Structures are given as C-alpha cells and as structure tokens.
Amino acid sequence: MNIKQAKEDIKNAVSAYLTKDQFGNYVIPIERQRPIFLMGAPGIGKTAIMEQIAQELQIGLVSYSMTHHTRQSALGLPFIVKKTYGGEEYSVSEYTMSEIIASIYDLMEVTGLKEGILFLDEINCVSETLAPSMLQFLQYKTFGRHSVPGGWIVVTAGNPPEYNNSVREFDIVTWDRLKRIDVKADYEAWKEYAYAKGTHPAITTYLDIKKDDFYKIETTVDGKNFVTARGWSDLSDMIKLYEQKEIPVTEQLIVQYLQNKKIAKSFAVYYDLFKKYRSDYQVDKIMTGKAGKEIVKRAKEAKFDERLSLLGLLIDGLVNVLREVSAQEGAVMELVNCLKLMRADFVVEKDFTEVVKRQISAEQKAISVGKKAGNLSADREYMLNITIAALDEQLNLIVQKIPASGDAAFKLLKTDFDKRKKALTKLVSQTDSHLTNVFQFCEEAFAAGSQELLILVTELTINSYAAQFIGKYGCAAYFKHNKDMLFTERKKDILAEIDALMK
Known part of the structure; x- marks a missing residue:
C-alpha cells in the first residue's frame, strides 16, 4: 500500500485500540494490542504520518530512533536492592526506568495527555546487545521491568534488508505478534501531503512530468545513488529560503539533497526554466484578472510541459491565498x-x-x-x-x-x-475572485474541456484548503468545470460499456 493508505490503516488501528467499554476498560486488552510494524524503504514519510496521526487524533507522540540506543539506555541501569525471602536477606538486581518509558511519563506530566503513540523507528536495525531485549519488548511491551503505560500504542518502523545492511530478521514467533504494514513509495499519495506542506511548485510540477524521479535507489560501481521523498521535501524547504534571501539555487545545492547526479542535473535545468516561466507569466496578474493578451497567447501556443509548469504556478498561487x-x-x-x-x-x-x-x-x-x-x-x-x-x-x-x-x-x-x-470577509471575496480569474484565464488559453482544465479541477479537488474554501463559499467556475469533467468521465464509461457489449 502507499503511505496515505498506511496512515489511514494505522489511524484506524490506534482508534480501535483506544476504544473503551462502558466501564472505562480498553475493549482490546493492552496485552493483546499488537504493536504495529511499518515496513518501508527509507525516506518515504513513515515518521511524518505518525506526526499527522497524533495531530488528527489529538494524542501524544513520543518518537525514538532505535539505532541510537544501547542496551542500557533502552532498559535502564542495574542497581542492587536488599530483599527478604523466608526470613533471609538477599541482594537483588533491579533496573532504573528506561529512558524511553520515562519520556512517556514526562510528556504525560507536561501535557496532561494520558493516551498517545510510542513510535520506535528502525526497530529491526538495533545493536546486537539490544536485539534480544527488543524482541521481548515487541512481545510484552516492557523494557526491563517497566511496561509501556496503558493508553499508549506501540508503532514501530523498519527498512527492508536491501536498504540497510544492519537489518536483523525477526523470527515467526515475533512476526506473529505484530500487525505488519508494508509501504511502497507513491508520488500521487505524497503529492497530497506536499500540497498541504506547501512544497515548492517547481518540485511538484517537475515530478508531474517525471514521476519516475520521485523515488529511486540504485547501486552503481561508485556506490548507491538515491532520491527519496524526504530529499525532495527538504530540498523544497531550502529552495524557498534561498529564494527569500535571493541566494542562487544551483546544481551543487540540489545534488546535496537529490543524491543521484542525473536526476539532480535534470531538476536543476528544469528549475532554471521554471524561474523563467514564473517571471514571464506574471501569475499575480492572472489571479487578479489583469493578464495581457500576450500572456494568454503564449500559454495557448506553449508545449504541454510549459503549460504544466504554468498550472503549477497558478495552483501554488491559489493554494497560498x-x-x-x-x-x-x-x-x-x-x-x-x-x-x-x-x-x-x-x-x-x-x-x-x-x-x-x-x-x-x-x-x-x-x-x-x-x-x-x-x-x-x-x-x-x-x-x-x-x-x-x-x-x-x-x-x-x-x-x-x-x-x-x-x-x-x-x-x-x-x-x-x-x-x-x-478584513476576513474582504479576503474571502478576493480569493473567490482569484479562483474565478484563474478559471477564466485557462478557458481562454486552453479552451473548455481541455486537459489543462481537467488538471486544474483535479488538483483543487484533492487540495484540503481548496476543498474547504469551495465547500464553504462555493465557486461557480469550479462547479461548472467539475460537472463537465464528471459528464466526460461518465460518457467514457458508457462508451466503454457499449464497446464491451459489441464484442
């Protein structure tokens, strides 16, 4: 499944685990709540969806990367206590509370939240000395003698062995106690997250054209070349800051995030072209309804790649407002x-x-x-x-x-x-005008029913800010083209059904 589907699956599981009966007890007892194991390649957004789930459910989140932990930090440190058994006094080993368990109690004290997610990343890459304790933790939710507090759901993540030489294979007994979810990189699923985060439009429009460049890991004679979702997201943040400070965005910068020279060079060339489109098309004028005839003429005569870049600029401008x-x-x-x-x-x-x-x-x-x-x-x-x-x-x-x-x-x-x-009412009115002006420009430049208008309607439909605004305030131009799009799709379905009957 893709990362969006995995997020919903985990969110549903957490909601189910936190369900209580009429007496305030968890319907699924804590000891029978299987830890969730998220298996996926590095950099596809596993940590990001944990943050989103905690935000949406308004529960706590404690995150740890297990590769940074030793046996002592995970289990706690040993100390000697005196105990009496059958009238005889003995020295007995005890353990201080695990740093991980203690951090949950710290968060509960500071925030008042009694429920949350304990997210342990790279769980299958722990050190040799910690591995047995981690297997015990996955089975019994305890570090040393201290258990995860009730109401805290254990979610773990790891990389497949082909991506990490440190991966340790779990045995069947351990797998049989986990709820395993396998995740694959998917650009369309990531794109929704990218819009919500405000990812730079040069990145989303480039990946619309070259989807295969979204996620790639290759082994060459020079070592591993890779591009991940995390790389694109971090590059976006840096590009926006460089532009804000008027620092040139160079191929040298890009390759630091996209560690595949071919893809980095390809994006660097596209980014320079994208900047030219942004300057030439004057998106602000299009949104305010002041685009000149020469801009409409250029858009009408442009190749599809250039039109796609223009749509990206327009959508980015709309999403910002x-x-x-x-x-x-x-x-x-x-x-x-x-x-x-x-x-x-x-x-x-x-x-x-x-x-x-x-x-x-x-x-x-x-x-x-x-x-x-x-x-x-x-x-x-x-x-x-x-x-x-x-x-x-x-x-x-x-x-x-x-x-x-x-x-x-x-x-x-x-x-x-x-x-x-x-002032808010005025802003809403201006935003409605921006939407209408962009649709009018696209109608004039690309014609009604065009692929470009279909893309515009689709992108606004999947964007949460646009869906929220249009659902509340409406937008006649959007509804008109959305209706046309649905009619076209239904017409295609009917023709396909007729073709099937004729065969």
Whole structure:
C-alpha cells in the first residue's frame, strides 16, 4: 500500500485500540494490542504520518530512533536492592526506568495527555546487545521491568534488508505478534501531503512530468545513488529560503539533497526554466484578472510541459491565498473564544491589561504544550500565532485607551474584532475572485474541456484548503468545470460499456 493508505490503516488501528467499554476498560486488552510494524524503504514519510496521526487524533507522540540506543539506555541501569525471602536477606538486581518509558511519563506530566503513540523507528536495525531485549519488548511491551503505560500504542518502523545492511530478521514467533504494514513509495499519495506542506511548485510540477524521479535507489560501481521523498521535501524547504534571501539555487545545492547526479542535473535545468516561466507569466496578474493578451497567447501556443509548469504556478498561487484564508478563519474563531473568556473576567477584575495578558499566555501555552506533545500541526501553530499577534494589538488598545469599566473594555475589543472579521470577509471575496480569474484565464488559453482544465479541477479537488474554501463559499467556475469533467468521465464509461457489449 502507499503511505496515505498506511496512515489511514494505522489511524484506524490506534482508534480501535483506544476504544473503551462502558466501564472505562480498553475493549482490546493492552496485552493483546499488537504493536504495529511499518515496513518501508527509507525516506518515504513513515515518521511524518505518525506526526499527522497524533495531530488528527489529538494524542501524544513520543518518537525514538532505535539505532541510537544501547542496551542500557533502552532498559535502564542495574542497581542492587536488599530483599527478604523466608526470613533471609538477599541482594537483588533491579533496573532504573528506561529512558524511553520515562519520556512517556514526562510528556504525560507536561501535557496532561494520558493516551498517545510510542513510535520506535528502525526497530529491526538495533545493536546486537539490544536485539534480544527488543524482541521481548515487541512481545510484552516492557523494557526491563517497566511496561509501556496503558493508553499508549506501540508503532514501530523498519527498512527492508536491501536498504540497510544492519537489518536483523525477526523470527515467526515475533512476526506473529505484530500487525505488519508494508509501504511502497507513491508520488500521487505524497503529492497530497506536499500540497498541504506547501512544497515548492517547481518540485511538484517537475515530478508531474517525471514521476519516475520521485523515488529511486540504485547501486552503481561508485556506490548507491538515491532520491527519496524526504530529499525532495527538504530540498523544497531550502529552495524557498534561498529564494527569500535571493541566494542562487544551483546544481551543487540540489545534488546535496537529490543524491543521484542525473536526476539532480535534470531538476536543476528544469528549475532554471521554471524561474523563467514564473517571471514571464506574471501569475499575480492572472489571479487578479489583469493578464495581457500576450500572456494568454503564449500559454495557448506553449508545449504541454510549459503549460504544466504554468498550472503549477497558478495552483501554488491559489493554494497560498487559500491557506491564508483558512488560517485567518481559524484565528477569528479562536478570538471569539478569547473574547468570551475575557468578557467574563472583565466583570470581576479591575486590571484589564492582566486579563488580556493572561489570555496571551494561554495561547502561548497551547503552542508550547502542543509542541511537547508532538501533536501541533504547522497550520495550527500559524493560526495561534496570528491570534497572539491580534491579542497583542488588543492589549495595546487597552493600554492606550484606558477604558473606565469592564463593559467599555469589552466594547473596545469587540470593535477591533469586528474590523478583523470585516478584513476576513474582504479576503474571502478576493480569493473567490482569484479562483474565478484563474478559471477564466485557462478557458481562454486552453479552451473548455481541455486537459489543462481537467488538471486544474483535479488538483483543487484533492487540495484540503481548496476543498474547504469551495465547500464553504462555493465557486461557480469550479462547479461548472467539475460537472463537465464528471459528464466526460461518465460518457467514457458508457462508451466503454457499449464497446464491451459489441464484442
């Protein structure tokens, strides 16, 4: 299965394991909850989906790479205690708590979360001295004499032996106690994650053209050449920062992330071409409906590869504004909750600045706790930071205006909130215009029913920000072309059925 399917499978299993009966007991007893073993090549996103699952289920996440652990750090250190048996005193070996188990309790103390995922990566690559203890852990969920706390689901991951010389094969007894999931690299599944993360459009459009370059591991006379999903993702982050700081993105940089010289060179050539398209097509003008006839003419006469790059630029531009709408909406809703709490406090407290400061601290704590729990998404962190910035501005209003009463303080903040809500309405209207303008441009450049419009509709459909916006506010142009696309697909199905009957 691909990484998206694996994520859903693991998420469903975790949800099932955490299901309780009417007495508060886990339906599947802890000792019978099979650890999940995720087998897949390096760099395909195994760790990333653990973070996503923890974020979506709002549970804790503790992650460890087992290759970094010795027997002592995993099991704990031995010490001697005195015990009496049958009237005789004996010296007995005990163990301190495992670092891994202790980290779960630490997270529970800091965050208040009682349930979560213990994710142990590269579990089949542990040292020779640790291997027997790891097999025992997989069977009994204990390190030394200390068990994984109830409510914490064990998920492990490992690489197939062809990718790692340190892999140790499990015996049948161990495999029979695991829920094994085999994962293969799949660009289309990764692409959805890439859109949500904001992967650089040069990478997604390049891989749309050359899907075989998404994941490749080869053994040559010079050693191993490889390109992984992790490499593309990390390269994207660096390209965006280099562009922001106006540092040239060179083949020398690219090959540091795409460790296959042929693919690195191919992408470097494409990236230079992509930059030219970005400059020539002026995406901002297309989105605001101000594209000149010469831009439409060039798009109409362009080869398919160039059209695909242009679509990537347009989709990236739309996704950026759609992501901002989502974040601002979330911040407005968060501010509503903050205003309700502050209004109640204004009634009983005279120091209005302290009320707002306390709310700012609560939002900051939400970020801190979320990071420690491992379940804070980048989108939620951005939304909370927008909220904190708004509260800071409201605090300044309180300081400057010095309201005479709690009602006056609330009215002051409510007026500020109404302005923010009005700004959000304006942003939504602008975003709707951007969507409409992009569809109109594509209709003019590529014609209705074209492959390019089909790609545009498909990419917007699978993008979470676009789906959220269109589902809430609508978009006539999208619905029109989506309907045409469905009609075309149904027509193809009918023709195929007729062909089958004629044979």
